[in-house]
Amino acid sequence: xxxxxxxxxxxxxxxxxxxxxxxxxxxxxxxxxxxxxxxxxxxxxxxxxxxxxxxxxxxxxxxxxxxxxxxxxxxxxxxxxxxxxxxxxxxxxxxxxxxxxxxxxxxxxxxxxxxxxxxxxxxxxxxxxxxxxxxxxxxxxxxxxxxxxxxxxxxxxxxxxxxxxxxxxxxxxxxxxxxxxxxxxxxxxxxxxxxxxxxxxxxxxxxxxxxxxxxxxxxxxxxxxxxxxxxxxxxxxxxxxxxxxxxxxxxxxxxxxxxxxxxxxxxxxxxxxxxxxxxxxxxxxxxxxxxxxxxxxxxxxxxxxxxxxxxxxxxxxxxxxxxxxxxxxxxxx
Numbered sequence: 001x002x003x004x005x006x007x008x009x010x011x012x013x014x015x016x017x018x019x020x021x022x023x024x025x026x027x028x029x030x031x032x033x034x035x036x037x038x039x040x041x042x043x044x045x046x047x048x049x050x051x052x053x054x055x056x057x058x059x060x061x062x063x064x065x066x067x068x069x070x071x072x073x074x075x076x077x078x079x080x081x082x083x084x085x086x087x088x089x090x091x092x093x094x095x096x097x098x099x100x101x102x103x104x105x106x107x108x109x110x111x112x113x114x115x116x117x118x119x120x121x122x123x124x125x126x127x128x129x130x131x132x133x134x135x136x137x138x139x140x141x142x143x144x145x146x147x148x149x150x151x152x153x154x155x156x157x158x159x160x161x162x163x164x165x166x167x168x169x170x171x172x173x174x175x176x177x178x179x180x181x182x183x184x185x186x187x188x189x190x191x192x193x194x195x196x197x198x199x200x201x202x203x204x205x206x207x208x209x210x211x212x213x214x215x216x217x218x219x220x221x222x223x224x225x226x227x228x229x230x231x232x233x234x235x236x237x238x239x240x241x242x243x244x245x246x247x248x249x250x251x252x253x254x255x256x257x258x259x260x261x262x263x264x265x266x267x268x269x270x271x272x273x274x275x276x277x278x279x280x281x282x283x284x285x286x287x288x289x290x291x292x293x294x295x296x297x298x299x300x301x302x303x304x305x306x307x308x309x310x311x312x313x314x315x316x317x318x319x320x321x322x323x324x325x326x327x328x329x330x331x332x333x
Contacts, residue, residue, distance in 0.1 A: 009283050013069055013290040020065045023298045026056040033057065064191045067199065068297040068310075069290040071188075071256045072266075074203045074248035076289020077210050079263025080270065080282055081245050084217045085238055086146045093249045093263030095150060096242065097157035101130020102253040104160045107167045107180045116190060119183070120198065120254040127250035130156055131242065146238075186257035186311030188297050199255045206248035207286060210241070214282035217241075221278070259293075259311045261318025266292060268325050 021037070022030055036049050036057060078093035086095070094100075105126025109119040137152040164184075171177040219227050220234060227234050249263075266289045267281070274280040293310075296317075300310040 009287040012287050013073075013294065016291045016294040017065050017069060020294055020298050021057060021061055023302055024056065024061055025301070026052065026060075028053050028056075059193065063193045063196055064188045064297065065294055067191045067195060067255060068188050068293045070200060070203045070207075071252040071259065072262060072289040072291070072293025072296075073207050073286045074252040074289075075259065075262040075293075076266040076270075076285045077207050077282060078245040078249045080267035080278075080285040081210055081217065081241055082263070083267055084221050084278055084281075085241055086150060087221060087223075088146075088150075089268065090264075091150070092261075093245065094157075094258075094260070096134045096153035096246065097130040097160060098127045098246055098249045099253055099258045099260075100157040100160035100164065101133075102127035102250055103164045103184055103258055104130075104167070106183050106254075106257070107164050107171075110179050110183065111167055111171055111176050117194070117198070120195070124250050124254035127253055128246060130160055131246045131250075135239075135242075182309065183257045184311075185309035186259035186314075187300070187307070187309050188256055189301075189307055191255065195255050199251050202251040203248055206244045206251075210244055210248070211282055211286065213241075214278045217278035217282070221276070257309075257311065259314055261314045261322070262289060262293065265318045265322050265325075268322070272325075 022033055032049070032053065036053060039049070040058075075093050079091075082091045082093060082095055083089055102123040103126075105122035105124070106119050108126075109122035114122065131153075134149065134152045134156045137155060138148045141148050164180075168177060168180055171180055216232070216237065219230055219232055220237060224234055253259075267285050270281050270284040270288055274284050296310055296313050300308045300313055303313075
């Protein structure tokens with residue numbers, strides 16, 4: 001089937017990346033951009049290109065596009081894995097409180113006047129700590145059942161959300177408050193090549209390992225007792241998956257802010273297209289998620305003269321679409 005072919009899975013996000021290089025506020029004809037790209041690859045005759053054009057393509061658009069691609073892949077695969085781990089189609093990549101935790105770290109860093117790198121680092125660390133706290137809360141009940149873990153994530157997420165609201169209430173309404181709110185809505189507007197060095201290794205490593213273990217997710221999905229009877233240490237494997245998803249999601253949220261609905265909707269679309277087998281579901285979720293996020297970012301930076309936060313767009317599109325999926329009675333099994 002075409003959707004399961006490696007060629008299609010690679011071609012779809014690659015086509016989105018190439019298309020996005022031609023979209024932006026800096027106007028240049030397509031032939032010039034193609035010539036510039038070919039010259040950097042040492043293909044073609046080259047030429048004398050504007051410094052502004054080179055800066056726009058290689059310092060602004062390309063890092064932003066690559067970051068959108070990686071964030072979309074990370075959020076989507078994390079959502080798909082969590083839905084399999086918890087055997088619940090309503091679970092998303094933010095279920096264990098990682099986004100609220102990262103939001104608290106970012107809000108605190110902005111309030112204290114930290115640099116962009118400081119905000120990202122604080123968001124990443126705080127997101128990881130939130131998931132660690134979720135596990136600690138679940139241990140109070142002497143068990144790490146999926147239901148207890150989800151409920152613990154809701155508790156921790158609500159607590160961190162309250163702390164974020166507290167920081168917003170004491171922030172300077174003319175300076176710090178708008179910065180916090182803008183970050184919480186999600187955006188790739190301030191992405192640079194430096195951000196790639198921080199986020200790429202973590203996201204790529206986590207996504208790659210999740211892709212490698214996708215076969216074993218089918219065993220976990222059949223049920224706790226059946227998985228144990230087949231020799232799987234379900235608690236250790238589940239913990240490893242949570243750590244990998246948390247690393248991917250925390251690093252994604254740290255550089256882009258909170259972008260909702262991606263990890264919930266994209267895995268559902270992939271499941272409709274290829275079924276519940278994680279052998280096909282995980283690769284397609286990665287490909288669809290990256291493509292979707294790149295296209296959403298294109299829309300965010302070209303829809304109006306003032307850039308729209310991408311979190312707004314994913315919610316506007318994702319919520320009605322998810323309602324449509326529920327209306328159709330999409331099956332989980």
